Amino acid sequence: MTKQPKYWNKAKKYLSKKDKVMKSLIYKYRDKTLTTRKDIFFSLCKSIIGQQISVAAANSVFKRFKKACNGKINAKVVKKINVKKLKKCGLSRQKAKGIKELSIKFSNKSFNPNLIKKMNDEEAIIYLSSLRQIGRWSAEMILLFTFNRENIWPIQDIGLLRAISNNYNKKYLPPKKFVYFLKKKFSPYCSVATWYLWRSIDNEPIQY
DSSP: OOOOOTTHHHHHHHHHHHOHHHHHHHHHOOSOOOOOOOOHHHHHHHHHHTTTSOHHHHHHHHHHHHHHTTTOOSHHHHHTSOHHHHHHTTOOHHHHHHHHHHHHHHHTTSSOGGGGGGSOHHHHHHHHTTSTTOOHHHHHHIIIIISOOSOOOOTTOHHHHHHHHHHTTOOSSOOHHHHHHHHHHHTTOHHHHHHHHHHTTOSSOOOO
16 A cells, blocks of 8 residues: 555645534544555456445455455456456456456556546546446546546445535435535535545545
8 A cells, every 4th residue: 555645634624624524523533544456457357346346245245255355456467367267256247257358458558547547537537438338437446546547536336425414414315405515615625525535434444
């Protein structure tokens, strides 16, 4: 894991001034920060596995997937594993096919993650979404965790919406108008606000 993003301390000061709830969360959760593996293939696999299932279930499936890869999660290794074996890890057929296709595209370089560095957030989301099983939510997770983009606000994320409801005394689901109000309020550091809101409902910081 790498050190915290360069913008982290600046973002904490900015968010603390902008919002009382955020100030309280930043003070409360001082033990850890957002980190990254800087391994996009690993993170994409983890993102696909984690789609629409609980964190506990995702961790269980991921452990079996990692074991099937002999501890080496990279395109070369995954490409050699057939869909049937991937399904035995607990993956649905669609997720297994998505991970398999991902390994092929990384191997033949038909998908080039280096291009993402030159793209803005929306361009990067569109490019990542061209991959099978990667939608907007997964693309946002990659931008936040792998590339450490500072202004990602994943409004489709159940955890974020639940954390907003809990911390701002809103019903679940919180009103869209309020979610977008917070986005405007927290910009240009929505990623940091997202991380602290997640932290408020999970003892262990989320990592992709």
